[in-house]
Structures are given as structure tokens and as C-alpha cells.
Amino acid sequence: DDRLTKSKYKDVVFVGPTGTFGTVIGFFQLLLGFRDFIQEGFEQHYGKLFAIPTLFQMTFVVSGHDLIEDVRKASDDQLSLYGSIKEGMQTDYTMEPHILENPYHFKFVHLALTSNLGGRFPELREEVITAFSELVPPTDSWTSFPAWLTGKHVVLRVINRLFVGPSLCKNAAYNEINDIYSDALVKTALIMGFTPGPLKPIVSKLLDSYIPKTLRRAMEHIGPLIEERLDQERMFGKDWPGKSNDLLTWLMEKAPESEKSLKAITIRLLATVFAAYRPASMALTQALFDLATFSSYIQELRDEIEPIVKEEGITKESINKMYKLDSFIKESLRLRAGGKSSMPRKVLKDFTFSDGTTVLAGNTIIAPGYAIHHDARHYPNPNEFDGLRFARLREEQDDPVRYQIISVGPTFMMFGNGRHACPGRFLVSALLKTMIVHVLMTYDIKLEQDGVRPVDKWYTFTPAPNQTAGLMFRKRAK
Ligand code: HEM
Numbered sequence: 317d318d319r320l321t322k323s324k325y326k327d328v329v330f331v332g333p334t335g336t337f338g339t340v341i342g343f344f345q346l347l348l349g350f351r352d353f354i355q356e357g358f359e360q361h362y363g364k365l366f367a368i369p370t371l372f373q374m375t376f377v378v379s380g381h382d383l384i385e386d387v388r389k390a391s392d393d394q395l396s397l398y399g400s401i402k403e404g405m406q407t408d409y410t411m412e413p414h415i416l417e418n419p420y421h422f423k424f425v426h427l428a429l430t431s432n433l434g435g436r437f438p439e440l441r442e443e444v445i446t447a448f449s450e451l452v453p454p455t456d457s458w459t460s461f462p463a464w465l466t467g468k469h470v471v472l473r474v475i476n477r478l479f480v481g482p483s484l485c486k487n488a489a490y491n492e493i494n495d496i497y498s499d500a501l502v503k504t505a506l507i508m509g510f511t512p513g514p515l516k517p518i519v520s521k522l523l524d525s526y527i528p529k530t531l532r533r534a535m536e537h538i539g540p541l542i543e544e545r546l547d548q549e550r551m552f553g554k555d556w557p558g559k560s561n562d563l564l565t566w567l568m569e570k571a572p573e574s575e576k577s578l579k580a581i582t583i584r585l586l587a588t589v590f591a592a593y594r595p596a597s598m599a600l601t602q603a604l605f606d607l608a609t610f611s612s613y614i615q616e617l618r619d620e621i622e623p624i625v626k627e628e629g630i631t632k633e634s635i636n637k638m639y640k641l642d643s644f645i646k647e648s649l650r651l652r653a654g655g656k657s658s659m660p661r662k663v664l665k666d667f668t669f670s671d672g673t674t675v676l677a678g679n680t681i682i683a684p685g686y687a688i689h690h691d692a693r694h695y696p697n698p699n700e701f702d703g704l705r706f707a708r709l710r711e712e713q714d715d716p717v718r719y720q721i722i723s724v725g726p727t728f729m730m731f732g733n734g735r736h737a738c739p740g741r742f743l744v745s746a747l748l749k750t751m752i753v754h755v756l757m758t759y760d761i762k763l764e765q766d767g768v769r770p771v772d773k774w775y776t777f778t779p780a781p782n783q784t785a786g787l788m789f790r791k792r793a794k
Pocket residue numbers: 397419421422423425429588591592593595596599657658659660729730731732733734735736737738739740741743744
């Protein structure tokens with residue numbers, strides 16, 4: 317196979333396992349060391365293409381402005397995000413064989429949420445407040461809550477408010493199903509990813525029951541909701557004033573005719589919940605850990621937030637004026653997140669970079685988000701949490717746009733880059749800010765163990781917040 321032959325890539329440096337393809341030693345080196353190989357390649361060959369032989373292909377890593385720009389500008393039929401998601405998530409086996417040929421549900425994120433974020437903001441705010449008051453009831457004395465579990469449930473509620481409306485989003489059983497489904501997707505995708513092509517159908521059959529069973533449980537909730545909405549339409553007309561305008565509405569109305577079955581709608585819905593809630597809950601949990609760890613920011617942020625909230629309330633416009641808050645959250649994202657997958661692209665046609673190197677079709681290109689975010693060339697003292705780093709840059713350079721959470725580019729790759737940059741980032745930014753504002757206004761917060769920030773957990777390639785640690789909350793004292 318030419319694409320796996322090292323001599324086909326004369327100008328490319330190889331980093332990674334010393335074992336060759338398919339050997340047990342190479343496989344385990346890769347499994348345990350992939351992120352270290354990326355870091356090592358990044359440090360030694362910054363600005364040049366380097367390759368890591370992975371299980372069934374080469375993974376090419378780009379860094380530096382020019383190579384990242386080449387990837388950004390490439391057309392979808394050369395370098396494909398969906399090709400990469402198809403492979404990474406093994407969608408043929410975990411979702412539906414053709415789901416990424418027409419990922420209209422991704423477009424609906426933009427149409428139903430981003431372009432209408434102002435209109436939906438009051439619901440977002442309301443759900444943030446009710447979710448916190450139920451899941452983290454304010455008490456006079458300090459009480460510990462499991463940080464990751466609580467963060468996940470708060471985020472699921474708010475996201476589902478915007479996806480399926482005010483009643484189902486509060487249904488703990490439905491939210492649990494979303495969580496279980498997402499877990500099952502990740503685990504099945506991992507196993508299928510390690511399974512050689514010819515064995516996939518057999519292994520997939522062996523693993524078969526869990527995802528379909530969870531999907532059926534979700535359909536038991538979505539089915540009646542669809543019926544209820546159709547009944548309302550029959551009674552009050554197609555565009556009645558109380559009609560919902562959420563992701564489910566878009567899927568019911570705008571999906572292709574062949575995709576309007578309950579099963580197809582539910583799969584698209586759950587696939588979008590998966591893309592949305594996991595990274596968003598990780599971001600929330602990490603930001604709360606940072607708030608509790610670097611507690612001097614609590615007063616500083618309150619000083620910024622309170623006059624704005626007093627004057628304008630919590631609105632989409634008012635949270636945009638909170639520069640320090642934006643900076644604090646962005647710094648938490650920079651330091652804690654962005655695994656290997658910033659800007660993953662499957663090479664569909666042989667691709668030649670501006671420096672003349674060619675990558676053969678069938679391989680994968682990635683930008684090493686985590687390494688970029690920890691690079692002293694871009695971020696002085698890169699391993700230090702500096703909550704006002706971006707607020708200062710914003711002020712010094714008099715540039716209100718470039719340093720916001722939502723701004724993407726070759727030095728901030730949390731949300732990818734270019735045409736496919738995450739369309740959910742506007743929602744994430746609003747969501748995280750609203751949540752942190754609510755927490756700062758309502759609670760005092762501290763670590764369980766003074767000065768000891770819970771250690772991150774790495775899932776082979778991706779960092780995640782500690783999953784077992786608690787955070788202490790009490791009703792705000794002053
Ligand atoms: C902190 C939270 C999030 C992070 C870190 C994140 C990160 C990403 C990244 C890295 C990509 C790939 C971009 C590229 O390759 O250029 C992406 C794509 C995407 N994200 Fe997010 N995301 C987050 C939250 C969300 C949310 C809340 C939603 C939905 C409401 C969402 C929906 C999507 C969709 C639909 C795509 C595919 C874009 C396309 O079709 O071109 N994400 N996200």
C-alpha cells in the first residue's frame with residue numbers, strides 16, 4: 317500500500333513508534349504515547365510537516381501558519397472533516413451508514429441556534445438558572461457536589477432546552493439516555509477503530525445491542541413529543557404563535573422527506589447532542605475548577621459583572637461586555653482542552669502543501685491543538701493560568717474581536733479553523749458566560765482540598781476534567 321510506504325514521503329520527518337505497522341509493540345507504543353509523539357514532533361519540527369504511523373494509516377501533523385493555512389484553504393473533496401469524523405466515530409457502525417453524506421443536522425445548528433441566538437437567549441438564561449437551582453441548591457453551609465456529573469447534567473439540560481424544548485429537557489431519564497448513548501458511541505467507535513476492515517461487520521454484530529437499545533429508549537421520548545407538536549399544528553395551524561423553534565422543529569420540517577421517520581430524526585438529534593454537550597460540559601467543569609483554584613479572580617470578575625448585570629440584566633448583549641469573563645473562560649479552554657482533534661481532515665485526494673510535500677489519499681491530517689495552545693511562541697508562560705491574558709491583549713492591541721472565545725485562527729484551535737470551524741461556539745460562549753455569571757452571583761465556590769486542583773484525566777488523545785472530584789458550593793455570603 318503506497319500511502320503507508322515511508323519512502324513515498326521523502327521530505328517528511330517520521331515520529332512515533334519504533335515498531336513497524338501492525339506489530340504489537342508499535343500498537344501499544346502508539347496507544348500509550350500518541351500525544352507524546354505529537355508533542356515531541358511539534359517541539360522538534362515546528363512549521364514542518366511530520367508524520368506518525370498510526371494503526372492503519374499515517375497521521376500527518378501540521379503546525380505553523382503556512383501549513384495550517386493550506387489545510388484551511390483546501391476544498392472538501394480534497395481534505396474532509398466529515399471523512400475524518402466518519403472514521404473517528406465509525407459512523408457506519410455507530411450511527412447510520414450515510415449520515416455524513418448529508419449532515420444537514422450540522423447545518424441546522426447554525427440555522428436554528430447560532431443565527432437565532434438572540435431570540436433563544438431568554439430560554440437559555442432561564443434554563444441555566446432553574447438547572448442550577450435544582451441540581452446545586454444553594455445552602456448556608458458548604459456542600460460538596462460531584463463536579464463533572466453536575467456540570468454534565470446542567471449542560472445537557474440547557475442544550476436540550478434549545479434542542480427539544482422546556483418539558484423534555486427537564487426529564488432526567490431522557491438526559492441520562494443522551495449521556496449513555498454518547499458513552500456507547502465513544503466506546504463502540506474506539507473498538508471499531510481498532511478492528512481491521514474485514515472483521516468490522518462481525519465485531520459490529522457482536523457489539524450490536526447497546527446503541528440500538530439506547531436509541532429505542534430515546535425514541536420513546538421523542539415519538540410522543542413529535543405527536544404532541546403535530547397535534548398542536550392540526551389544532552392551531554402550521555405557524556401558530558406558541559410554536560416551538562428548536563432543533564427538533566428543524567428536523568421535523570426541514571430534513572429531507574426520506575429522513576422524516578422517528579428513527580432518523582432521533583439519530584440526528586442524538587448525534588448533535590453528542591457533538592454539543594460533551595466538550596461543553598468539559599469546558600464548564602474545567603472553568604469551575606479554575607475559578608475555585610485561582611480564587612482571586614472571583615472578586616475581580618464580580619467587580620466586572622455586577623455593574624453590568626445591575627444596569628442591563630443578563631442578556632446576550634450584556635454578557636458580551638464582560639471582557640474579563642470572556643478572557644478567563646478562554647484561558648481555561650486554552651490551558652485545559654484541545655486534544656489531537658483540532659481540525660482533523662481525511663485526505664480524499666493526494667494533497668500537496670505549499671512547501672511542496674505531498675500526502676497521499678487515505679491518510680489523515682491533524683493540527684495539534686493542545687501543543688499549539690501550550691507553545692511559548694504564542695503564549696508567554698504557556699503553562700500558567702493567566703485569567704486576564706486575553707483581556708490584556710484585547711486592550712493593548714485595541715482589538716475587540718481577535719481575542720474573544722469565539723475567534724478562531726492558527727493559534728487558537730479549540731474550535732477548529734476555517735469553513736468548518738465549530739458552529740456551536742457562539743452558543744458555547746454564551747452558555748459558559750451565562751453559567752459562570754450565574755455561579756458568581758449566586759454562590760461562593762471552593763475546592764474540596766484547599767490549593768489542590770483536581771488532576772485532569774487523559775483519554776488517550778484528549779484531555780478531560782477530573783471525573784470524580786467534588787466542588788464545594790454555598791449560598792453567596794456577601
Ligand atoms: C466547548 C465546546 C465545543 C468544542 C471545543 C467544539 C469543538 C469543535 C471542533 C474542534 C470542531 C471541528 C472544526 C474543524 O475541524 O475545523 C467542531 C465542529 C462542530 N461542532 Fe463543535 N465544539 C463545541 C461545542 C459544540 C456545540 C455546543 C455544538 C452544537 C450546538 C457543536 C456543533 C458542532 C458541529 C455541528 C460541528 C461540525 C461543523 C461542520 O459541519 O462543518 N459544537 N466542534
